[in-house]
Amino acid sequence: MRAMSQITCGTCSREIATSEGYELNGKVYCEPCASTALQVAKQSGQPANIVRLVDKTICARCKAYSGSLLEVGNLRLCEPCAALVQDWPYPQWLKLSLAGLCVLLVFALLHGRKYFAAGKNLYRGEQLIEKGQYPEALKYLKETLRIAPESDKGALLTAKAALLSGDIDTAANALQGHNSGRFEDATKPEFLEVKNMWDRATSSMDKLKQAATLEETDGHEVQAATLVHEAASLYPQMPQLQLIVDHFDEGAAFSRKDYDNFLRLAEKDWNTSPGGATAAGLASALACKFAVTNDPAFRKRSEEMLTKARELSASDKETTAVLSEYEGRIRYRLDSRQVITKTEYDRKFHKGKDAAK
Amino acid sequence: MFFIPGQLIALLTFPGVIVHETAHLFFCKMFNLKVYDVCFYRFGNPAGYVIHENSENFTAQFFVSMGPFFVNTVLCMIFCTAAFLPVWELKVVDPLAYFFYWLGLSIGMHSFPSTVDLTHIWKAAPGLAKKGNVLAIVSLPLAAILVVLNYGRVIWADLGYGIVVGVLGPIALFRAMARL
Numbered sequence: 001m002r003a004m005s006q007i008t009c010g011t012c013s014r015e016i017a018t019s020e021g022y023e024l025n026g027k028v029y030c031e032p033c034a035s036t037a038l039q040v041a042k043q044s045g046q047p048a049n050i051v052r053l054v055d056k057t058i059c060a061r062c063k064a065y066s067g068s069l070l071e072v073g074n075l076r077l078c079e080p081c082a083a084l085v086q087d088w089p090y091p092q093w094l095k096l097s098l099a100g101l102c103v104l105l106v107f108a109l110l111h112g113r114k115y116f117a118a119g120k121n122l123y124r125g126e127q128l129i130e131k132g133q134y135p136e137a138l139k140y141l142k143e144t145l146r147i148a149p150e151s152d153k154g155a156l157l158t159a160k161a162a163l164l165s166g167d168i169d170t171a172a173n174a175l176q177g178h179n180s181g182r183f184e185d186a187t188k189p190e191f192l193e194v195k196n197m198w199d200r201a202t203s204s205m206d207k208l209k210q211a212a213t214l215e216e217t218d219g220h221e222v223q224a225a226t227l228v229h230e231a232a233s234l235y236p237q238m239p240q241l242q243l244i245v246d247h248f249d250e251g252a253a254f255s256r257k258d259y260d261n262f263l264r265l266a267e268k269d270w271n272t273s274p275g276g277a278t279a280a281g282l283a284s285a286l287a288c289k290f291a292v293t294n295d296p297a298f299r300k301r302s303e304e305m306l307t308k309a310r311e312l313s314a315s316d317k318e319t320t321a322v323l324s325e326y327e328g329r330i331r332y333r334l335d336s337r338q339v340i341t342k343t344e345y346d347r348k349f350h351k352g353k354d355a356a357k
Numbered sequence: 358m359f360f361i362p363g364q365l366i367a368l369l370t371f372p373g374v375i376v377h378e379t380a381h382l383f384f385c386k387m388f389n390l391k392v393y394d395v396c397f398y399r400f401g402n403p404a405g406y407v408i409h410e411n412s413e414n415f416t417a418q419f420f421v422s423m424g425p426f427f428v429n430t431v432l433c434m435i436f437c438t439a440a441f442l443p444v445w446e447l448k449v450v451d452p453l454a455y456f457f458y459w460l461g462l463s464i465g466m467h468s469f470p471s472t473v474d475l476t477h478i479w480k481a482a483p484g485l486a487k488k489g490n491v492l493a494i495v496s497l498p499l500a501a502i503l504v505v506l507n508y509g510r511v512i513w514a515d516l517g518y519g520i521v522v523g524v525l526g527p528i529a530l531f532r533a534m535a536r537l
Contacts, residue, residue, distance in 0.1 A: 061393060073391055073410050088382060088392035094375070101460075108439045108457050115449065119442035123535035148447030 005057050009033050018055035118147040134164040152184050156194045163197045166239035204235035218341040221255035224248055259288040276313030279305050280326050287333040367404035373467030374398045374405045380428035381407040388417035415485050419492055422474035433465030437523030465519030469507050475500050
């Protein structure tokens with residue numbers, strides 16, 4: 001039960017709690033009388049500073065009566081309130097919540113380790129792309145996609161790095177393996193950039209396939225070379241691009257009987273990319289030059305290059321098979337000094353063989 | 358622009374209110390200021406408060422008033438960082454990540470000190486700044502920005518701030534980490 005000091009209203013003599021009283025010009029009032037007294041004071045030109053009374057036996061904080069109040073700052077407080085005000089404790093639920101949150105945070109950080117790694121790889125890949133280091137970027141981005149295949153950004157960056165590295169298969173996997181090729185926002189510049197690259201790359205591949213088909217038939221070498229040049233300009237990042245272009249240009253030069261140009265291109269390819277195929281190409285060009293000049297130096301070098309081509313292709317069955325067919329034509333050229341097309345050669349020799357069978 | 362009552366926003370983002378008031382209390386205790394009453398959260402306006410004695414010490418005033426801004430901002434960044442990658446960049450469906458993102462944004466949204474808190478700084482800082490008090494000099498533009506942002510709450514400046522801290526903060530952090 002609350003005990004408190006009381007006062008008597010100077011007008012109506014009613015007893016009220018001190019804390020409910022007011023003081024005006026030295027007299028104490030209850031609330032209704034204070035209001036009237038204030039109006040009277042204002043009308044008569046007296047000071048109108050009304051003050052609410054403070055019960056010095058009641059705690060200013062909890063309003064409970066206390067025989068011994070402590071002065072804390074400007075307030076009189078009971079002992080428990082004074083202790084509370086001096087050092088307000090953190091509630092138990094707050095401490096427990098904070099502890100729970102810390103535990104959850106630690107768990108989330110541990111649980112999210114793989115995401116941090118994936119994210120780090122994503123940003124690393126992005127930075128490497130900005131620096132133009134596409135194959136290096138691809139290594140990091142592939143790791144990101146392994147953990148987060150749904151990431152639009154990851155898929156687009158992987159496709160971009162792959163396309164700019166000439167790796168169309170990885171780009172296709174990244175794009176088509178991502179939500180069946182669906183992206184959140186197909187109007188985003190990042191998406192449009194990759195789409196544009198992808199369209200150019202696939203169009204380039206189509207042109208290369210057409211060129212390869214044309215190359216198989218005599219008389220279309222120039223047309224095939226034109227297609228390959230178009231393919232190269234659409235997708236300059238294509239791997240071994242220059243070799244492919246040179247290979248078709250060699251075919252076009254051969255068909256125009258421009259053996260000097262054929263030899264120049266074949267020499268260039270051999271020097272830049274020594275291998276069984278380029279050695280055979282050079283042997284072929286040298287054989288053409290021998291056929292038209294009868295210069296034994298060309299013949300000698302052509303035979304040396306054929307030997308090199310065999311040595312370099314020994315471990316590659318596919319190239320060895322192609323070379324054995326190619327070598328026959330080159331040998332015919334060297335022996336007969338006649339330059340004939342593959343179709344003419346096949347008609348002349350393979351038809352007979354087939355018939356013999 | 359759509360209107361959602363402040364009490365509903367406070368309810369949806371109540372952890373931020375609790376953290377904000379806890380930060381006030383923490384700095385009051387740190388500077389030995391008397392605390393007369395604390396409400397960590399209530400369905401009302403204001404959603405929480407700490408009533409404490411005034412201090413003549415500007416450093417105490419600064420930290421008690423601005424403390425929640427720093428504490429909420431840092432916690433927003435930490436919680437959002439824990440969740441940023443799966444939610445925003447990697448698009449991984451991870452409930453815990455979404456929980457942490459909500460928590461982070463809720464805390465970030467309640468970073469701004471109240472106008473009353475800023476008024477204390479605003480009144481005391483100019484005089485002290487003239488005397489060369491570095492904290493007062495620093496606090497003036499900060500308080501000015503926060504006053505403007507506080508008024509911007511009607512156009513969701515508080516949510517905007519939470520998103521900026523919770524998205525741009527982790528992006529900056531992870532980009533920096535990727536360079537290491």
